[in-house]
Amino acid sequence: MTATAGAGAGAGAGAGRRAALAPALVPIQITSLQVGAAAATHLFDRIGTWGTVSLRVILAALVLALLPGRRLGRITRRHLPVVCAYAAVISGMNFAFFAAIDHLPLSVATTIELLGPLTVALAAARSRSDAGWALLAAGGLVLLTAPGGLSAAGLAFAGAAAVLRGAYVLLTRRLGDDFPDRTGLVAAMILSALVWSPVAVTQVGARLDGRVLLLALAVGLFSSALPYSLDLLCLRYVTPHTFGVLLSLSPVISLAVGYVALAQAPRGVQLAGIALVVAASAGAVRTSLTRAPRPD
Secondary structure (H helix, E strand, O other), X not given: OXXXXXXXXHHXXXXXXXHHHHHHHHHHHHHHHHHHHHHHHHHHHHHHHHHHHHHHHHHHHHHHHHOOOOOHHXXXXXXXXXXXXXXXXXXXXXXXXXXXXXXXXXXXXXXXXXXXXXXXXXXXXXXXXXXXXXXXXXXXXXXXXXXXXXXXXXXXXXXXHHHHHHHHHHHHHHHHHHOOOOHXXXXXXXXXXXXXXXXXXXXXXXXXXXXXXXXXXHHHHHHHHHHHHHHHHHOOOOOHHHHHHHHHHHHHHHHHHHHHHHOXXXXXXXXXXXXXXXXXXXXXXXXXXXHOOOOO
């Protein structure tokens, strides 16, 4: 085997390993996002939903901009539409989801938001097994969101978050195709931060103190900077429809975080929904691993 062939085989093996491990990033991303969301609820009474979202976006953009793995000089005019669209989607998604958890239990808002990626999963399903996992997860979602005196405003915000979350999955995949690193993500976050800066000035202002800043930094790190980076990496190797089903773990993790951090206890019907969601997620992981390229 020549040196070139050996290098090619090594690169192929490395890509195969990364593709096989990519699904494992999703639970980490979900846990980080839910911990950040739980922390955000402690900011609502101090600086409101608008102030919380503005600090989240600004601080997340700052963290991402300071880390390596981005070369903003590589952005050209042809990249601007997708970068601007991504910035608009993450801005709207951030606000809609945080407004939802200000009115609904964390697990309910998370579950409804998940309908967006699941719709992507159903629309792009390529086989009966793909559609079956998505439908099984959807059945779990129905049980998890069983009627019971939920806020109409919260449901509306969660529905908007679901639509934007579906668009986010597709745009993240596109951004990963356009840039081999985090350049596109960082550019979009900086653009979003510029939009939210006037809101931070007017909504936070004199209420900013050390505690608020630390909480906001934790929210920005755990609910934006880390999960968005993991999404970008994962979607380079996992198709959007498989990613959408893998996100079905979100209600399970959000229930656990909501119970531990916010004392939000699940009902019996929600536990039944969890069983279906876990089964669908496990099946999606198995299917993804089966399809992953194997090294020669």
